[in-house]
Amino acid sequence: MTKSNKYKQIFEDLSEKIQDGTYKTNSILPSENELTLIYSTSRETIRKALTLLAQKGLIQKLRGKGSLVLDVSRMDFPISGLVSFKELQTSMGRDDIETTVHEFGLINADKHLGSIFDVSDDTEIWNVVRSRRIQGERIILDKSYFLKSEVPLLTKEICENSIYEYLESKLGLPIDFAKKEIIVEECKEEDRRYLDLDEYDHVVVVRNYVHLKNAALFEYTESRHRLDKFRFVDFARRKH
Amino acid sequence: MTKSNKYKQIFEDLSEKIQDGTYKTNSILPSENELTLIYSTSRETIRKALTLLAQKGLIQKLRGKGSLVLDVSRMDFPISGLVSFKELQTSMGRDDIETTVHEFGLINADKHLGSIFDVSDDTEIWNVVRSRRIQGERIILDKSYFLKSEVPLLTKEICENSIYEYLESKLGLPIDFAKKEIIVEECKEEDRRYLDLDEYDHVVVVRNYVHLKNAALFEYTESRHRLDKFRFVDFARRKH
DNA sequence: AAGTGGTCTAGACCACAAA
DNA sequence: TTGTGGTCTAGACCACTTC
Numbered sequence: 088m089t090k091s092n093k094y095k096q097i098f099e100d101l102s103e104k105i106q107d108g109t110y111k112t113n114s115i116l117p118s119e120n121e122l123t124l125i126y127s128t129s130r131e132t133i134r135k136a137l138t139l140l141a142q143k144g145l146i147q148k149l150r151g152k153g154s155l156v157l158d159v160s161r162m163d164f165p166i167s168g169l170v171s172f173k174e175l176q177t178s179m180g181r182d183d184i185e186t187t188v189h190e191f192g193l194i195n196a197d198k199h200l201g202s203i204f205d206v207s208d209d210t211e212i213w214n215v216v217r218s219r220r221i222q223g224e225r226i227i228l229d230k231s232y233f234l235k236s237e238v239p240l241l242t243k244e245i246c247e248n249s250i251y252e253y254l255e256s257k258l259g260l261p262i263d264f265a266k267k268e269i270i271v272e273e274c275k276e277e278d279r280r281y282l283d284l285d286e287y288d289h290v291v292v293v294r295n296y297v298h299l300k301n302a303a304l305f306e307y308t309e310s311r312h313r314l315d316k317f318r319f320v321d322f323a324r325r326k327h
Numbered sequence: 328m329t330k331s332n333k334y335k336q337i338f339e340d341l342s343e344k345i346q347d348g349t350y351k352t353n354s355i356l357p358s359e360n361e362l363t364l365i366y367s368t369s370r371e372t373i374r375k376a377l378t379l380l381a382q383k384g385l386i387q388k389l390r391g392k393g394s395l396v397l398d399v400s401r402m403d404f405p406i407s408g409l410v411s412f413k414e415l416q417t418s419m420g421r422d423d424i425e426t427t428v429h430e431f432g433l434i435n436a437d438k439h440l441g442s443i444f445d446v447s448d449d450t451e452i453w454n455v456v457r458s459r460r461i462q463g464e465r466i467i468l469d470k471s472y473f474l475k476s477e478v479p480l481l482t483k484e485i486c487e488n489s490i491y492e493y494l495e496s497k498l499g500l501p502i503d504f505a506k507k508e509i510i511v512e513e514c515k516e517e518d519r520r521y522l523d524l525d526e527y528d529h530v531v532v533v534r535n536y537v538h539l540k541n542a543a544l545f546e547y548t549e550s551r552h553r554l555d556k557f558r559f560v561d562f563a564r565r566k567h
Numbered sequence: 568a569a570g571t572g573g574t575c576t577a578g579a580c581c582a583c584a585a586a
Numbered sequence: 587t588t589g590t591g592g593t594c595t596a597g598a599c600c601a602c603t604t605c
Contacts, residue, residue: 094593118571120571128594131594137572150602150603152570153570154572268558269558269561291531317509319508369576370576371574389583390583390590391589392589392590392591393589393591
């Protein structure tokens with residue numbers, strides 16, 4: 088195990104055993120008391136692991152009964168949360184996605200970007216415009232902006248692969264939370280230029296605001312999708 | 328306080344104090360140890376309450392520093408999770424929304440509904456079709472289905488107001504989690520009949536699958552929105 | 568009555584941030 | 587060094603389900 092936290096180790100172990108069928112769909116996991124013996128730990132630690140499993144949608148806790156293993160195969164990719172394009176790609180088993188970088192470089196914030204990032208004008212910002220070709224058609228246009236102060240170095244090569252892998256693994260940026268907004272807009276000139284729009288005159292626009300652990304916005308990405316190929320899945324648990 | 332759980336009471340109390348400005352944006356909450364004294368409870372209970380606040384996006388926990396109060400005014404209504412139309416209405420300060428019930432009654436599940444609910448054909452299901460008129464225009468078409476076994480009684484009057492208020496407050500249904508799917512579809516005949524579509528030939532379709540605490544699907548709703556009025560906001564926190 | 572998960576306690580040690 | 591949040595423990599009592 089690589090993780091240091093005991094409850095995360097237990098979470099990952101149970102997660103694997105559910106995915107590989109050791110614990111089968113619609114069966115009940117060993118009780119919390121049994122799990123304390125299996126993993127030689129306290130019950131609260133077991134409960135932390137089970138809470139994670141429930142939040143991830145792998146189990147359903149039933150008071151008085153036990154923890155029910157849910158149908159994993161039915162779950163679509165959970166975009167809710169932060170997901171890079173590369174993750175999406177692999178989780179959907181697609182290898183036929185091509186990324187083309189159309190614009191890449193440093194720009195100075197204008198009024199619009201300045202107000203989004205809450206920084207003064209002429210703050211340096213990375214500007215990346217990419218299109219995604221899926222099964223031969225250019226379907227998605229991604230316009231990304233990163234604060235240079237948080238991302239000192241970026242290259243075109245990195246943008247052609249997964250920027251997030253670079254940001255998180257290499258740079259170790261403490262990404263914490265994101266706000267997504269989904270609306271539909273009329274096609275603009277840039278959509279017609281970079282996408283195969285066919286007859287469609289609207290695009291689905293996903294605006295993504297990504298914050299670091301210090302609560303500062305460090306990335307803003309606008310993802311423009313052709314109508315017919317857009318799909319968003321959200322798995323949400325009832326609060327309180 | 329009405330809630331029985333201590334950590335929920337504390338969560339609600341802190342939540343109010345943040346929203347009414349007792350604890351100001353960008354300030355630090357009293358430390359966990361101080362809160363144990365304020366609320367006369369153990370630290371783990373305080374931490375449960377703070378975890379809820381963090382999940383709701385009201386605070387940001389910073390190791391070694393404290394719990395930072397986030398800017399509440401910036402947050403849009405968090406749809407992520409379960410939101411009834413009525414909730415949306417009030418949270419956005421709109422009183423000019425009219426609901427019209429077009430279809431209401433019991434039907435027997437066909438193949439399609441049967442597979443969605445995972446019940447045998449001819450299981451009894453409530454069928455409710457409603458349109459939402461906002462500022463004079465019919466913008467949203469809601470097609471809802473409820474398992475009769477879980478919702479014994481439903482009336483047209485209830486459907487004209489908030490079904491969810493009825494289900495949760497009156498019936499006390501233990502609603503637990505929901506899966507949302509958002510896609511774009513071409514307009515169908517029912518869209519043209521019940522909505523003011525103007526020139527639009529597509530609608531945004533939100534499919535909502537709502538489960539009870541026993542993990543059974545009890546509601547399926549298809550919400551069909553006119554393109555130009557659709558908006559979805561999601562506030563997501565990084566997992567582990 | 569027995570077993571399950573839900574809540575709560577009073578401690579302990581650790582990792583991190585700031586002075 | 588001090589104070590913060592993060593993790594972990596061993597026990598307790600409660601609410602619910604099943605028998």
